[in-house]
Amino acid sequence: MPDALFSAYLEPNDPTPLYLQVGHHISGLIGKDERFMDRLPSEAELCRLYGVSRITVRQALSYLAKRDVIVRQHGRGTFVGAVHRPGRQKTIHSFFEILADKGLRPRMTLLDYRLQPAPEDVARGFGEQGDVLFIRRGYRSAEGPLGVTEVFYPGHLAKMVTPELAGSKTSSTILKDIFKFQISHADISIGLTQAADDVSEWLNIARGSVLLKIKRVTACKGQGICEYSRLLVTEGAADFQIKADGEMLSEGMLHD
Structure with missing residues (x-):
């Protein structure tokens, strides 16, 4: 079941694509929410928190990875990019x-x-x-x-x-x-x-x-x-x- 604090951020009728809304929200949580400090939650957990599909989550993470906000390591998980840590x-x-x-x-x-x-x-x-x-x-x-x-x-x-x-x-x-x-x-x-x-x-x-x-x-x-x-x-x-x-x-x- 989605987390109300996460899903409430999303605006399905907003012209901004859903994956960008998720990506922007994740970026704002880095260094502030204990779940988004050095390592991010799994894709499955992000899907649950936001109440969105795995495709949307993967698009959001790819968007952040291209901007070096996060680093995705195969078999290990998703980590906060070094220059985006305090x-x-x-x-x-x-x-x-x-x-x-x-x-x-x-x-x-x-x-x-x-x-x-x-x-x-x-x-x-x-x-x-x-x-x-x-x-x-x-x-x-x-x-x-x-x-x-x-x-x-x-x-x-x-x-x-x-x-x-x-x-x-x-x-x-x-x-x-x-x-x-x-x-x-x-x-x-x-x-x-x-x-x-x-x-x-x-x-x-x-x-x-x-x-x-x-x-x-x-x-x-x-x-x-x-x-x-x-x-x-x-x-x-x-x-x-x-x-x-x-x-x-x-x-x-x-x-x-």
């Missing part, structure tokens, strides 16, 4: 730098700059209430839009980052050269999200389209959490590897 880096790299290394000649545009109340998770990480600085940047090349980054800084640092700086300097440059902080580590998590109106407008995609979301929480020595950032790109636009020492290598487009 991870920790000791070095951070800007989305702009990685795009430039790929010869894409990116242009960075400041889309939003304002002080605003901190979202709950950001306030908890910064350990302070009140306003935080929010910066949104868009990246594009001659071929079109590439991605959007959203960054939060503690409010007491806002006076050090003018709109001019926010529109011309990457987040890693601001941390190192403007704040003069020494990075301790950065925790990375990866999932899917739906595009908000302003983000979808910049990326020239339909409202509510599925985006790959890469969240980075950066800690600096003597400062604690000093930055929250997230990169939003369309599916398939980001391919990368994380080496054993935490350094990120791009094979496509990635991170700010």
